[in-house]
Amino acid sequence: MNIYLTGLAWVLGVGLAAGLLAYLVRRIGETQGVVDNNEAAGQVFTLVGGLQAVLLAFVLISLFDGVSAAEDGSYAEADSLVATVWAAQELPDSTGVAARARAYAEEVIEREWPHMRDGTQTDDTGWAALERLRAEVAATPATDDWTVDRKNEANAQLSTVYQQRQERLNTATSGGVNSVVWFALLVGAAMAVALPILFGGPKPATHILIVSILAGTMALLLFATQQLQNPYGGGAQVGPAAFESALDRLR
Numbered sequence: 001m002n003i004y005l006t007g008l009a010w011v012l013g014v015g016l017a018a019g020l021l022a023y024l025v026r027r028i029g030e031t032q033g034v035v036d037n038n039e040a041a042g043q044v045f046t047l048v049g050g051l052q053a054v055l056l057a058f059v060l061i062s063l064f065d066g067v068s069a070a071e072d073g074s075y076a077e078a079d080s081l082v083a084t085v086w087a088a089q090e091l092p093d094s095t096g097v098a099a100r101a102r103a104y105a106e107e108v109i110e111r112e113w114p115h116m117r118d119g120t121q122t123d124d125t126g127w128a129a130l131e132r133l134r135a136e137v138a139a140t141p142a143t144d145d146w147t148v149d150r151k152n153e154a155n156a157q158l159s160t161v162y163q164q165r166q167e168r169l170n171t172a173t174s175g176g177v178n179s180v181v182w183f184a185l186l187v188g189a190a191m192a193v194a195l196p197i198l199f200g201g202p203k204p205a206t207h208i209l210i211v212s213i214l215a216g217t218m219a220l221l222l223f224a225t226q227q228l229q230n231p232y233g234g235g236a237q238v239g240p241a242a243f244e245s246a247l248d249r250l251r
Helices: 004-028 035-088 094-118 126-139 145-173 179-197 205-225 242-251
Strands: none
Touching: 004 179, 004 205, 035 094, 035 126, 035 145, 035 179, 035 205, 035 242, 094 126, 094 145, 094 242, 126 242, 179 205
């Protein structure tokens, strides 16, 4: 199902369920003295809702930053891969460097990215391809100051590829929001929705609508949190565009 339709279904479903619960509480529950409890319930809701809002904002901002960092990191890795080849082109007998770099980019696009999208562990094939590229650069002779400088530059760019690759794989398998934070988010959302149900007032329809909107909002934010956990999957979907562009430049 389309991600937007899935999100809308969650929002509407949770909102309707909360509205039905509020209706049943007003219909079946004790109503005497409910209005008098609004002030006390409102003070508790302010505290609980405020803490929930702060926690959700912190988590979502952190996840958004993680998606941006993942995308920037993929371009940094791909650009350094191209820069490695360009620096090595100034060296004699360096034709194998470009071929090794293309093989590495193809490995990332075709084999590693699907695993990252699913959040599963990748094998060592990508590391082996990168090691072959490093060995190819190391085996290229440097005969004067200019070629030594170019070889050092290729090695420096290759070091950046190693670092960015490790960060990319760590991000893909880190699991996003841990179970403790998820527990706090879910329980906090349930309490934040449950408290307004205790409120009373002369207009039941307005009260039910308020509870439904609040529950739908909580469901929307939690759905966004779930979708942003893995920058390479879900709603974020950072793709291998950087490596596809690098592969085009290396051909």
